[in-house]
Amino acid sequence: MNCKPQELLIFTIARMLEGIEHVAVGVSSPIPGSAALLQRSLSGGTTQVTVLNSRNLQTLNDGAGELFDRAAQGRIGAFFLSGGQIDGKANINLVGIGDYPRHHVRWSGSFGSAMLYYLVPRVILFREEHTRRTLVDQVDFISAPGTSPPEIYRPGGPYALVTGRCVFMFDRAKARFVLTSIHPGHRLDEIRENTGFAFDLANNIIETPLPDDATLTLLRGPIAQEIADPYPAFAQ
Amino acid sequence: MNCKPQELLIFTIARMLEGIEHVAVGVSSPIPGSAALLQRSLSGGTTQVTVLNSRNLQTLNDGAGELFDRAAQGRIGAFFLSGGQIDGKANINLVGIGDYPRHHVRWSGSFGSAMLYYLVPRVILFREEHTRRTLVDQVDFISAPGTSPPEIYRPGGPYALVTGRCVFMFDRAKARFVLTSIHPGHRLDEIRENTGFAFDLANNIIETPLPDDATLTLLRGPIAQEIADPYPAFAQ
Amino acid sequence: MPEISVKELANRIPDGAKVAIPPSRSGVALAATRALIGRKARNLHLVAIPTSGIQADMLIGAGCVAVMECAGVTLDEHGQAGRFVEAVKAGSITLRDSTCPALVSGLQAGEKGIPFMPMRGLIGSDLLKYRPDYRVIDNPMSDGPDPIVLLPAITPDIALFHAPLADRHGNVWIGTMRELMTMAHAARQTFVTVEEITDADLMWDELRAPATIPALYVTAIAQAPHGTWPLGLQGCHEPDNTELARYARASKNADDFASWIARTANGKNG
């Protein structure tokens, strides 16, 4: 079976969720959502999944604060964030480009990032567009920082950055991304050219593994059906 | 009609609730509860009443904290407190006699007093037993103080003390009780003899007014029926 | 029970009021929003609990908003909120950007009548830099240094939302949209539009009472069937995605926005 680019991303993210008890997925995140569902399926249900704004895939019934309370208590093992800009220190910008407040490009806002990025142990950054526009040397506005000084209470933070071209793992001690795998059809020099920040190279950079046929069948069947509840447009 | 002592107390307390929008009544307070219901009736429903642990007479449905949140927001105009001991500065003791923690007499505990006494504008102290055992010079344990220094946020506090013998109003500036009315059949020297704290005398001490026949009919009819919900034993 | 018309309800929300509004999934009072635009409300301070979408965008586009306090304004799968983005770029609204849990916690502090609530996170974010009302203290419960943010209580003048059902006493059933309970508790006044009004007493309905806002917290109610249109309402109506997509396109410029507002002024069946 032929693996589509999005299926590779879903599979790649799913593998990062191994061993996580409870994964939460924010709004407008169909690829991370599918990845969480795939991991749930592969784990035999050990991994629980909450997809915000979903009818079937969530158990929140105590108001807009419940997800955040769960995160603060350590009940959520993994979450996904993105950014209009992401920089080399894993700072993310969900607000805009230019000087605050009168940005010349304005996005929606920081949503829960300025709390969840600190408290969820394994935050996976996902941005399909891998260009110097999205992956920058320094963000114009820090919605949430990639790292914090040692005196700041911060059990969580960035774990990896998955793009349409490759996977970077994040080294929290060095506050730097490390390129660990390149998706099939992409090359290191192309990644350098399209990345606005400096990054390290893993000793052993691999080609991002493809899902096997059984996994693809799972993805195209039951997972696609489940994800149609919160993301009908994506499923089509 | 002949007014019973408890009916006089109910009527006396009810008159102190005039103009209050929302009166809350704690557990085990059938006389204050009846007074609140009488005032509600006399006000034509302008005064709202919440009786804790009552099925019919409360609208709390958000857990054990809701009453206190309402009080902190200023939504509750009057409340009732009592004390195993009450002293001349209106300090109340709901904990015990002797040295804490191994009191030789131990009562139930402070319940909500250490917050409500500060925040509810008109707290009416009610203690039917008027003796030197209950009305003391100084309480052994301050569950909640009668007054606070000016830097302490305290929109509420004691308004009056109603006993089986008389009514004291509380002068917050002087932190002293003022005897204002004596129940029929009681005398000033008897009150002095049975009060453990020094108090001031109003310029014009009156005999506590009795309810008229219409009020007594109301009390013995509809009010008695309503109060039977939270306090079935009292109603009998 | 304090039952009024949608128009009267909008009239009772004064210019300059600090109005708490729910996220797009939770009972957004769009019929009342149309009435606010109709009465040319001005200088509103919107507080999204914790995000908004078409509602904030409509009010901003119609010139009703002075201050926008939120963790995000988005039309979700339909894209950017065009009037919001335009107003930010033009500097015509004052922004108070925040993060979702900070808005919820601030509102909970308002509900509890306490001056502040602490929250983890935020330190090192530029959000904090632009919120001088958020304070950082050293956690007094900690032995070592442990900076933590204190959020001031949010006490809205008005909570405005739409619910499936009310009764004649003014009790309002909200289902699982629990943020509406917090909003009603925290706000000084609460105005609610509803799909239906029942003659039964919701507080005496064993199944509905736990998810019912007691009348005590409710200032007035207006019946407005399809009152969230074109948004949906849990258990009642699906979102009208065709109309929402039309709105998203229209919100990209002032003229198209004005036409959309004019065309939809009477709601779903207008």
Add this chain to the structure above:
Amino acid sequence: MPEISVKELANRIPDGAKVAIPPSRSGVALAATRALIGRKARNLHLVAIPTSGIQADMLIGAGCVAVMECAGVTLDEHGQAGRFVEAVKAGSITLRDSTCPALVSGLQAGEKGIPFMPMRGLIGSDLLKYRPDYRVIDNPMSDGPDPIVLLPAITPDIALFHAPLADRHGNVWIGTMRELMTMAHAARQTFVTVEEITDADLMWDELRAPATIPALYVTAIAQAPHGTWPLGLQGCHEPDNTELARYARASKNADDFASWIARTANGKNG
């Protein structure tokens, strides 16, 4: 679903655990309490949310309790809690006296994963004097001096209560006893006894879902009809006032208490 017996449930509450328990009106797990006494539980730290009655008194009388944290222990209209009073006088339990809203706020801080919650009141009370874990700071939001108490978060090891209904997935319906939701959210583990277990999914029941604790928070459930006896359960059972009066008399001395415990060891139908 994690369905176990009442005995097994009591076995899974370890000696020394900090156990949150509800007030007498809200789903007190007395069948489980009898099982705890039966297994000779020791050194429990009871945290009443915010008061207790017969439950704490039974556990104290049976020697299960090391620490009692509460705003009050009372048998309500039946009078003083005799075993509690005796233990206080004997100094055989450690008291952590507090006031109702402080216990609720502390639990809410635990629910929110924040280290503390501020509260008005308490300053000048002897309660504060004996609670070194309660701190007074100057309100950082205030211009002038404004001392305010900070309460540390309460994070119970275990929440233990009784509810009317659960389902096979582990979801628990609590009606208006909302403090049980906070308890389950705040505690590390939650054990629930229930009147009934339904085959339906409570989270998919539009009317019950808003008052249902999601299974995620529930460690295990045991079916225990009349599990609050001799206390009542809202909407299910009236209190057995005859038996409660008998208990109040028995609790006045150790021998009568022991006889009462032995006689009622098997519950209402024992």
